[in-house]
Amino acid sequence: MIMRRRFRSPLRLLPWTIALGAPFLAGGCRGGDTTASAAAPVPEQRVDVPATTARLVDLEAVLQISGSLSPQARVAVAAKLPGTLSRVVVQIGDRVRIGQVVAAFDRREIDAQVDAAVASVNVAHAALEAAEANLANAALEHERATNLFEKGALPRQRLDGAETAHRAASAQRNLARANLEQAEAALRRAREVQRDATLTSPIEGVIVERNYDAGNLISPGDKPVVVVADLRVMKLQAGVSELEAGRLRAGMPARVAVQARPGDVFQGRLAAIAPEVDARNRHFAIEVRIDNKNGALLSGMYGSATIPVARAVQAITVPREAITTREGRRQVLKIEGDVAPGVKVNAVQ
Secondary structure, eight states, X not given: OOOOOEEXXXXXXXXXXXXXXXXXXXXXXXXXXXXXXXXXOXXXXXXXXXXXXXXXXXXXXXXXXXXXXXXXXXXEEOOSSOEEEEEEOOOTTOEEOTTOEEEEEOOHHHHHHHHHHHHHHHHHHHHHHHHHHHHHHHHHHHHHHHHHHHTTOSOHHHHHHHHHHHHHHHHHHHHHHHHHHHHHHHHHHHHXXXXXXXXXXXXXXXEEEEOOOXXXXXXXXXXXXXXEEEEEEEEEEEEEOHHHHTTOOTTOEEEEEETTSTTOOEEEEEEEEOSSOBTTTTBEEEEEEXXXXXXXXXXXXXXXXXXXXXXXXXXXXXXXXXXXXXXXXXXOOEEEEEEETTEEXXXXX
């Protein structure tokens, strides 16, 4: 039998007394006669449930991922040409700006190549000017020969010679232009090599790796000279199942904790959800980004991100102590009462 009472806040469940009664049969034989004995009462069994309080609390369902933190941007500054480093001007931990010089090659030979390319361009310009002058003179001679031929003062052979000289001068002018374009292209290439001899940082960040010193001979394909990481924003990447991915959306807040800083909680957000599942593990890749302008987080730290996916405000909760068992079955207690002004309880926990 379940008793029902009404309580005022705070709600308390008073000890319950549950009695069970069951008849039992007893039989006996005396002298071959069978008689039925009266049912005897079974000793009372009591189950005491301690009094407890129902409370209003905020509940949330969360998704937790973990992994190593990495910078949002990490760029390797490597050599584009073979050569000897003349200087490396940064150390690990130095902050650099976009375009700041971090290392340089010995440029003596490269600068000589640039000077030779500049001279070739000057020669090509001079040749073009001479060819244009010859073309102008050939055009004038051709015009004169045409006028004289039309007046009958010049034979056809002289006119044909003037036309041939004009065409030859035009061809020489076109060749001079092509030579100038070729020289200018060689100069641009030499200057590109000259620029590549100076290594600069493509992003704003911190030097996290330095592999060479001045005097080292390196080539393209070797280790990068330095590595720059932008630590202002860190990211935590993980894979989630299809069910979990369906509950997520970009922009959801995340709370991040790291083992290296116990007790500290960093605010982040869910920045990206892969639109395609990874066929190898049937997981969707997600990325949580954390603001790290104060520099408290370092690349490689192990952390965990908690993403709230659902929330219940002021939910009525009953502690586990309000539930007991009898004979291996769950004893369900039905409670009624006022927990707070305007809140009516009529729930089964």
